[in-house]
Amino acid sequence: MCAGSLVAVDWGSSSLRGARLAADGQVLEERSFARGILRVAEGEFSAVFESCFGDWMQGAGALCLMSGMVGSKQGWTEAPYCACPSGFEEVAARLAWVVPGRIAIVPGLVCEHEGIPDVMRGEETQTFGALKLLGMQDALLVHPGTHSKWVQVRAGCIQSFATFMTGEFFALLRQHSILSRTLPASDGDFDSDAFAQGVMLALRGKSLLHTAFGTRTLSLFDRLSAAALPSYLSGLVIGEELRAQTLPSDAKLVVVGSETLTQRYQDALALQGIPAQCIGSQATWAGLWAIAQTIAPGSLSTA
Amino acid sequence: MCAGSLVAVDWGSSSLRGARLAADGQVLEERSFARGILRVAEGEFSAVFESCFGDWMQGAGALCLMSGMVGSKQGWTEAPYCACPSGFEEVAARLAWVVPGRIAIVPGLVCEHEGIPDVMRGEETQTFGALKLLGMQDALLVHPGTHSKWVQVRAGCIQSFATFMTGEFFALLRQHSILSRTLPASDGDFDSDAFAQGVMLALRGKSLLHTAFGTRTLSLFDRLSAAALPSYLSGLVIGEELRAQTLPSDAKLVVVGSETLTQRYQDALALQGIPAQCIGSQATWAGLWAIAQTIAPGSLSTA
Numbered sequence: 001m002c003a004g005s006l007v008a009v010d011w012g013s014s015s016l017r018g019a020r021l022a023a024d025g026q027v028l029e030e031r032s033f034a035r036g037i038l039r040v041a042e043g044e045f046s047a048v049f050e051s052c053f054g055d056w057m058q059g060a061g062a063l064c065l066m067s068g069m070v071g072s073k074q075g076w077t078e079a080p081y082c083a084c085p086s087g088f089e090e091v092a093a094r095l096a097w098v099v100p101g102r103i104a105i106v107p108g109l110v111c112e113h114e115g116i117p118d119v120m121r122g123e124e125t126q127t128f129g130a131l132k133l134l135g136m137q138d139a140l141l142v143h144p145g146t147h148s149k150w151v152q153v154r155a156g157c158i159q160s161f162a163t164f165m166t167g168e169f170f171a172l173l174r175q176h177s178i179l180s181r182t183l184p185a186s187d188g189d190f191d192s193d194a195f196a197q198g199v200m201l202a203l204r205g206k207s208l209l210h211t212a213f214g215t216r217t218l219s220l221f222d223r224l225s226a227a228a229l230p231s232y233l234s235g236l237v238i239g240e241e242l243r244a245q246t247l248p249s250d251a252k253l254v255v256v257g258s259e260t261l262t263q264r265y266q267d268a269l270a271l272q273g274i275p276a277q278c279i280g281s282q283a284t285w286a287g288l289w290a291i292a293q294t295i296a297p298g299s300l301s302t303a
Numbered sequence: 304m305c306a307g308s309l310v311a312v313d314w315g316s317s318s319l320r321g322a323r324l325a326a327d328g329q330v331l332e333e334r335s336f337a338r339g340i341l342r343v344a345e346g347e348f349s350a351v352f353e354s355c356f357g358d359w360m361q362g363a364g365a366l367c368l369m370s371g372m373v374g375s376k377q378g379w380t381e382a383p384y385c386a387c388p389s390g391f392e393e394v395a396a397r398l399a400w401v402v403p404g405r406i407a408i409v410p411g412l413v414c415e416h417e418g419i420p421d422v423m424r425g426e427e428t429q430t431f432g433a434l435k436l437l438g439m440q441d442a443l444l445v446h447p448g449t450h451s452k453w454v455q456v457r458a459g460c461i462q463s464f465a466t467f468m469t470g471e472f473f474a475l476l477r478q479h480s481i482l483s484r485t486l487p488a489s490d491g492d493f494d495s496d497a498f499a500q501g502v503m504l505a506l507r508g509k510s511l512l513h514t515a516f517g518t519r520t521l522s523l524f525d526r527l528s529a530a531a532l533p534s535y536l537s538g539l540v541i542g543e544e545l546r547a548q549t550l551p552s553d554a555k556l557v558v559v560g561s562e563t564l565t566q567r568y569q570d571a572l573a574l575q576g577i578p579a580q581c582i583g584s585q586a587t588w589a590g591l592w593a594i595a596q597t598i599a600p601g602s603l604s605t606a
Contacts, residue, residue, distance in 0.1 A: 114504070114507075115526070116504075116514075116517040116520060116521060116526075117517075117520040117521070117523070117524045117526070118516070118517070118520055119520055119523070147481075147516065162513055163513060163516040164510065164512040164513050164516070165480070165481075165512050165513075165515055165516050166512055168480055168481065169512060172475040172476070172479055172480055173475070175479075176475055176478075176479045177468070177471055177475055178450075178468075178471065201417070201419075204417075206547070207467065207511075207543060207544070207546070207547035208510075208511065208512070209467040209468050209469055209472060209511070209540070209543055209544055209547065210465055210466060210467050210468075210547060211419075212468050213421070213450065213466040213467070213468050214419040214420075214421070217419060217420040217421055217422055218419060218420070220420070220422070221420045223418070223419075223420070237512070240510060240512055241510070241512055243510070244509070244510035244512065244513060
């Protein structure tokens with residue numbers, strides 16, 4: 001790899017984050033911007049990138065690797081999906097170069113179950129980074145979020161994964177459904193009892209189509225305070241996501257994401273007696289750094 | 304009952320429908336208005352009623368019975384819920400009179416499972432009407448809609464029921480989720496193959512949190528045409544509702560509602576090998592008429 005620093009960028013639908021890494025992978029500086037790809041017009045990606053990270057790219061031999069929705073059709077340049085199973089070497093070998101030798105996008109992954117494709121962009125990089133940081137080769141990883149991803153890894157390769165629209169369902173119910181009239185305007189303090197109550201009900205196997213309505217009736221009949229309802233609803237959707245998994249009793253579960261959200265999943269998994277370790281955003285930087293190590297310095301001189 | 308005609312009114316959240324019935328229950332005339340209770344300001348129910356049905360109420364001894372959300376806190380007058388089990392005699396004995404002897408609201412029902420209340424307003428009347436029309440005393444009824452109700456009846460009494468937010472989930476996903484970018488602006492023609500495909504996938508037990516995302520990827524990878532996606536998504540949510548039921552093999556299933564929707568449920572149930580009969584909006588009028596028969600003429604003279 002180039003001797004200079006790596007600019008690691010996580011460019012998703014709603015946010016743009018970057019880090020400048022030292023040659024040994026250490027994070028020197030981080031930045032974040034409310035310029036997710038949905039807020040960047042076609043043809044403006046280069047200018048947005050320059051304004052956000054241009055100063056970091058000034059040195060000779062500076063390299064930038066990006067992951068996330070920036071590689072989608074709606075992004076800067078489409079990076080065609082890699083098929084599962086894929087290890088990080090396969091992904092690294094199929095970078096989509098935006099500026100040859102300087103700026104590249106890590107491709108997302110595609111897999112298929114029962115004739116239905118599933119896709120992700122960004123979580124593959126976080127997965128590889130988390131495995132590096134934790135020194136693991138086999139694991140089941142959860143990336144909670146708007147579209148949660150459950151990623152199965154064996155021998156360092158992503159074998160398969162599945163998407164759950166958990167965060168989006170919560171937001172839809174919270175903001176646009178009849179429940180929005182019952183729930184308070186702001187989520188307020190997290191209520192761990194109400195959350196656990198929601199998780200446990202969902203784990204008993206009732207459909208979310210039914211349990212979600214209970215959020216309204218529990219409030220109508222004063223069984224739950226309005227302030228507790230967002231936590232209860234969060235428990236219902238996360239519990240439904242957990243119910244849908246087939247978890248081996250010896251599963252090594254890793255939850256990747258922000259502290260608030262990973263803590264919530266760790267709590268919900270604990271209600272099932274399943275231990276899980278959490279890892280934060282440094283997984284993205286570690287993944288991009290690991291991919292950068294596979295790029296031979298010679299390959300960059302073609303730029 | 305009064306010798307005059309009955310004005311039967313189904314006043315729900317989004318629509319207001321009425322029928323003038325002869326003394327023998329025959330429907331003489333029907334009207335409908337886009338004046339659901341959500342579009343009626345507090346204090347204006349009387350005026351809206353008068354403008355829509357005032358001419359039907361002019362005769363001496365005219366009686367109006369109403370069912371639906373008009374009896375909720377946000378309605379004309381709150382009609383406190385009857386607890387399950389309740390037969391139509393119990394419901395008839397607890398009418399909430401708006402204009403004594405002339406205009407009354409049929410109360411809704413409440414039941415409870417595992418400490419969580421469930422409620423309905425209007426479907427109890429449709430249930431009693433459907434049973435009368437079909438000559439049944441024991442049945443499992445489905446009232447598909449924004450909030451589908453599954454109603455268990457034994458010996459003419461509603462024993463329990465459960466709500467499923469199926470129609471609302473469809474609308475949320477259709478209009479407000481990431482799927483709205485993939486789905487065509489209009490639902491277009493119903494695609495029975497795509498619908499069946501969605502139902503069958505849901506019946507295999509996958510969570511809607513996961514299967515809904517497939518609506519997007521099937522389109523991304525050109526496995527389903529955009530025109531087929533609304534039918535596929537409809538199949539996913541209705542299939543999820545059916546999956547959540549415990550249906551005895553000899554269940555006498557009755558689907559109550561509009562022809563389009565009951566047909567869809569009948570099709571989905573047929574994929575499980577479960578026969579069902581359908582009944583339309585006349586169930587409401589039959590239910591209100593049956594309740595009216597229990598009102599002794601003497602009781603009205605107190606008005």
